Amino acid sequence: MCLAIPAKVVELNYPEATVAIGGVARRARMDLLPDVSVGDYVIVHAGFAIQKLDEKEALKTLRLLSEIAGHQGPEDP
Numbered sequence: 165m166c167l168a169i170p171a172k173v174v175e176l177n178y179p180e181a182t183v184a185i186g187g188v189a190r191r192a193r194m195d196l197l198p199d200v201s202v203g204d205y206v207i208v209h210a211g212f213a214i215q216k217l218d219e220k221e222a223l224k225t226l227r228l229l230s231e232i233a234g235h236q237g238p239e240d241p
Contacts, residue, residue: 168209169229170222176202183208186226 171183171192183192183206193212194200205215205222217225 166209168207168214170205170217170225171213172222173200173202173204173206173207173213176200181213183213 169185171185171190172220173181174184174189174193175182178198179193179195181194181200181204182189184190185208190207190208190226191211192206194206195212197206197213198211200206200216204237205219207215207217
């Protein structure tokens with residue numbers, strides 16, 4: 165299964181950017197999003213930003229992912 169994660173653009177040196185995902189900084193390519201700016205939220209998949217996302221939706225998605233992760237235990241598949 166593949167998962168795309170919302171991330172906030174914190175530094176931009178097009179076509180690369182530093183994005184924050186859960187407090188961790190990662191590098192991501194912005195080739196598919198020429199109009200991205202610092203402060204924007206993007207969906208990152210396999211090191212590439214594939215879509216811009218509004219802040220409200222990004223935070224909601226991150227909250228849901230955190231809840232899912234919190235419910236996983238040793239007995240969960």
